[in-house]
Amino acid sequence: MHIVVLAKVVPDYEVPSVDFELVSNRAHPRYTRMIGLYDENAIEMGVQLKEKHAASLTIMSYGRKEDIQILRKSIAMGGEKLVLIQGTSDDPFVIADNLKTAIEQLGGVDLVLAGRQSADMDRGIVPGVLGEMLGSRFIPQVSAVENEDGAWKVSQVTETGLRELEFVGNGVLSITSVPENVPRIPAVRAIFAAKKKSVQTMSGRDGDESWMSEVSVEIPKMESTCEFLPVEDMNETAMTLLKRLKEERYL
Amino acid sequence: MGRVPYWNISYGIGIDLLAVPLIIIFLYGLYGHWKRIKQGKARLTFSLRNSSLKIGPVYIGALFTKGILGSRIYKKLFTGVAHGFLFWGMFLLSIGTALVFLNVLFGLPVFKGAFNRWFMSFALDAGGLAALSGTLFLLIRRLAFPPEGLVAPKARPGFVLMEVAITVIILTGFLLEALRIAHNGFDEGAFVGNWVAGLLGGGDSLSLHQIVWWGHGFVALAFIAYIPYSPLIHLVLAPINTSLAIPVPGPKMGVLDFSAFEDEEAEELPSLGVCKLTDFSRKRLLDFSSCLWCGRCHEVCPAAQTGKSLSPKGVIVTLSEYMNKDKFQDDSLLDEISANAIYSCTTCAACMEVCPVSVNQPKAIMRMRQHLLMERSEIPDIMGQAHKSLEARQHPFFGTGSGPNDWRKDMDIPSFEEGKTEYLLWIGCAITYEERTQKIARSMVNILQKAGVSFGVLEESRCTGDPAKQMGNEFLFSEIAQQNIEEFTSLGIKKIITMCPHCYNSFTRHYPPLGGLFKVVPHSVFINSLIKSGRLELRNGEQTICYHDPCYLGRRNNIFAEPRNVVASLGRLIEMPRNRENSFCCGGGGGNYWAEEEGTRINQARAKEALDTGAVKIATACPFCLLMLTDGLKKYADVEKAYDIAELVNNQLKDG
Numbered sequence A: 001m002h003i004v005v006l007a008k009v010v011p012d013y014e015v016p017s018v019d020f021e022l023v024s025n026r027a028h029p030r031y032t033r034m035i036g037l038y039d040e041n042a043i044e045m046g047v048q049l050k051e052k053h054a055a056s057l058t059i060m061s062y063g064r065k066e067d068i069q070i071l072r073k074s075i076a077m078g079g080e081k082l083v084l085i086q087g088t089s090d091d092p093f094v095i096a097d098n099l100k101t102a103i104e105q106l107g108g109v110d111l112v113l114a115g116r117q118s119a120d121m122d123r124g125i126v127p128g129v130l131g132e133m134l135g136s137r138f139i140p141q142v143s144a145v146e147n148e149d150g151a152w153k154v155s156q157v158t159e160t161g162l163r164e165l166e167f168v169g170n171g172v173l174s175i176t177s178v179p180e181n182v183p184r185i186p187a188v189r190a191i192f193a194a195k196k197k198s199v200q201t202m203s204g205r206d207g208d209e210s211w212m213s214e215v216s217v218e219i220p221k222m223e224s225t226c227e228f229l230p231v232e233d234m235n236e237t238a239m240t241l242l243k244r245l246k247e248e249r250y251l
Numbered sequence B: 001m002g003r004v005p006y007w008n009i010s011y012g013i014g015i016d017l018l019a020v021p022l023i024i025i026f027l028y029g030l031y032g033h034w035k036r037i038k039q040g041k042a043r044l045t046f047s048l049r050n051s052s053l054k055i056g057p058v059y060i061g062a063l064f065t066k067g068i069l070g071s072r073i074y075k076k077l078f079t080g081v082a083h084g085f086l087f088w089g090m091f092l093l094s095i096g097t098a099l100v101f102l103n104v105l106f107g108l109p110v111f112k113g114a115f116n117r118w119f120m121s122f123a124l125d126a127g128g129l130a131a132l133s134g135t136l137f138l139l140i141r142r143l144a145f146p147p148e149g150l151v152a153p154k155a156r157p158g159f160v161l162m163e164v165a166i167t168v169i170i171l172t173g174f175l176l177e178a179l180r181i182a183h184n185g186f187d188e189g190a191f192v193g194n195w196v197a198g199l200l201g202g203g204d205s206l207s208l209h210q211i212v213w214w215g216h217g218f219v220a221l222a223f224i225a226y227i228p229y230s231p232l233i234h235l236v237l238a239p240i241n242t243s244l245a246i247p248v249p250g251p252k253m254g255v256l257d258f259s260a261f262e263d264e265e266a267e268e269l270p271s272l273g274v275c276k277l278t279d280f281s282r283k284r285l286l287d288f289s290s291c292l293w294c295g296r297c298h299e300v301c302p303a304a305q306t307g308k309s310l311s312p313k314g315v316i317v318t319l320s321e322y323m324n325k326d327k328f329q330d331d332s333l334l335d336e337i338s339a340n341a342i343y344s345c346t347t348c349a350a351c352m353e354v355c356p357v358s359v360n361q362p363k364a365i366m367r368m369r370q371h372l373l374m375e376r377s378e379i380p381d382i383m384g385q386a387h388k389s390l391e392a393r394q395h396p397f398f399g400t401g402s403g404p405n406d407w408r409k410d411m412d413i414p415s416f417e418e419g420k421t422e423y424l425l426w427i428g429c430a431i432t433y434e435e436r437t438q439k440i441a442r443s444m445v446n447i448l449q450k451a452g453v454s455f456g457v458l459e460e461s462r463c464t465g466d467p468a469k470q471m472g473n474e475f476l477f478s479e480i481a482q483q484n485i486e487e488f489t490s491l492g493i494k495k496i497i498t499m500c501p502h503c504y505n506s507f508t509r510h511y512p513p514l515g516g517l518f519k520v521v522p523h524s525v526f527i528n529s530l531i532k533s534g535r536l537e538l539r540n541g542e543q544t545i546c547y548h549d550p551c552y553l554g555r556r557n558n559i560f561a562e563p564r565n566v567v568a569s570l571g572r573l574i575e576m577p578r579n580r581e582n583s584f585c586c587g588g589g590g591g592n593y594w595a596e597e598e599g600t601r602i603n604q605a606r607a608k609e610a611l612d613t614g615a616v617k618i619a620t621a622c623p624f625c626l627l628m629l630t631d632g633l634k635k636y637a638d639v640e641k642a643y644d645i646a647e648l649v650n651n652q653l654k655d656g
């Protein structure tokens, strides 16, 4: 069994909104770069599957050469091989196309896991497009994967609950965060071992990005309004808070 | 008639002969301890500045004060005095017994004249009486009203037997003396012996004397031979342990060397931290063997006192039991102690401070924590998130609503410039990323500007890496520290003012071994010097202020007076019941600022103690303490009461 996990290095996803600024429609380069939030959940899930089924685990990323240092964490977490496709596009079709080529070059890949969103400015498009390009099944919002007798059993978290799905053959799954896939902290000896691992790099292809043009990018404006709730009875307060949040359509 | 050794005893020399095998048994017991202790690693020495007199590894001052005089025992008055009576009483009796042997062997004239009267009779009777009262107090306390620490999590078996044995030895000693006096007549100076002889009603039983003499001798020799196999081994181990403990406050974690991991040729990589007894140093194994199970550490531990699964005594007891069962290679140790307990330690060092035999509990706990994190990747959830943030962002404040420069918004603050600026005002993560603590930095900047101090800040605030170290990740700590050292060196920084005691502790204790040598001053000390030199003028108020000692400033670095002087120049200083070296932690140390606490919350317990003083304001000198106290106070007070001393000073600056 060969599993590929897609991981992307992105600007800090927790920059407080008061501090967030754009440069050329993208996050300011001063922000710390790190592996995407959900990508780490996907890596953790990949490592768990590797441990359970003695599978091969390749981490694949589309990005810049400087990202390698950051991506080594995925190897320290348990990835066996790191493949970087060098490129700077943030067009989901271009990224998916590059990933598809690299996956086909690897050969024999049974399952592709990706964070449910990250590489494409949190749009969550790449995994679906890639699934289509590879001719694989694509399931979004996956919280658990099992392989039983050659079939993949998948749990999908939706807004209204949990769906159990099953399929045979190759698949691309986008992974959401659940307590079971909280990314492990790499052991120190694994960090050192990861530093010594060679990385396979390949040049990415520029694709046709003309299918859609970006007119503008804006960040939400911070607004704060304050309302005090009575706290004599905490149950009552919680109920009031819930009601107010719903009234204001925050929930 | 003068005293005659072996009076009324035939073949008394038999007791001397019996002493020989029993002494061999005693020495064999000692050897057993050494055999166990030497399975630890030889101690790696690293230099920590201290001016204590030292011969080889032995600190002479500590040997006499803590080791022989048992100075820490007296921190608990009644127990201390009882222990003192017992120890010094037995000490006198042992000298007396040794003198009798010398008299028998070499004819040393100890039974003559004033020496006989005042030492051999009076002093030894007084010593016996003191030892008897001391041992009875300890025995009754242990059986009838044991303090919490003595029995939690478990009481030590073996003490009762030894205390009963001492009682028997002393009582039979007095009885022997009385029987001798009853037969030979009044013995000047032997006030107890004379009194007991009186109680015997003039009865003269030579055969009873013989029976008691042999019984007394057998029990005394058996008692001595049994010492190494009993809890009383602390008589030997405690002075050794205290004299080998580096007399610098706090656990002295040092830094780990990761070079073996870099080495491509290295065949075997060392295990990080501790998961079995043989990973500990010999000094730690000596700690575990010396522990009295007295539970003083348990009674002051903020974790143990608020219902967490950690008891420092419990940890040391488990470790010593593993030693006694020869489980040196058994790596079930961490599971036995539990990760929960290991992570509950706030590294406050209160346990070390009270331990009468200088056991370093937090170091043992931290070594196990290092293993959990660096080898097993085990860490509690919330602390794990802070750790992840440290790895990715070099600061632990995940989910913060503040950007790195928010603290200085609308302020004109100079950046540090080589050759122009004298002090780096180090901001640190706890001040940068929490809105409440940002006010400390803003106040401090104002104070420094008012006093005309040449200072500057870094372009972007950073973390010292201390939280990583406290969570157990030495590797991450040294990576962050090395980056800081490189930046400081390239900027020509030589003097640093800190507002966080954790940063101060890191800069002074953990940066030097990594090559970072800077002159570091905590803001409390700096502000105090500015006030003293008249560079700051304050409006003294009438308000009452109580001061909470941050563990890393007070107990860890002995800085008690300066912050108090600052507070005293602002209003009337009030002390909490637990203050200075006996201060109670705020609960935020050891990475536990990012913890979901079991049991009562430590910060609420401390906030209550502060409120109960009736003080109008609560001062502290640490951003973590301020955050913890502010949070703890929410349960009891509606208004803001906790402040950093920089904020208080800034508010009372004349013309401020």
Ligand code: SF4
Binding pocket: B297, B300, B301, B302, B303, B304, B310, B311, B312, B344, B345, B346, B347, B348, B349, B350, B351, B352, B361, B362, B365
């Ligand atoms: S350092 Fe503090 S929290 Fe840790 S065991 Fe000792 S007293 Fe308890």
Ligand code: SF4
Binding pocket: B290, B291, B292, B293, B294, B295, B296, B297, B298, B312, B313, B316, B351, B354, B355, B356, B357, B358, B359, B361
């Ligand atoms: S570690 Fe020290 S204070 Fe704690 S039980 Fe042992 S001897 Fe007592």
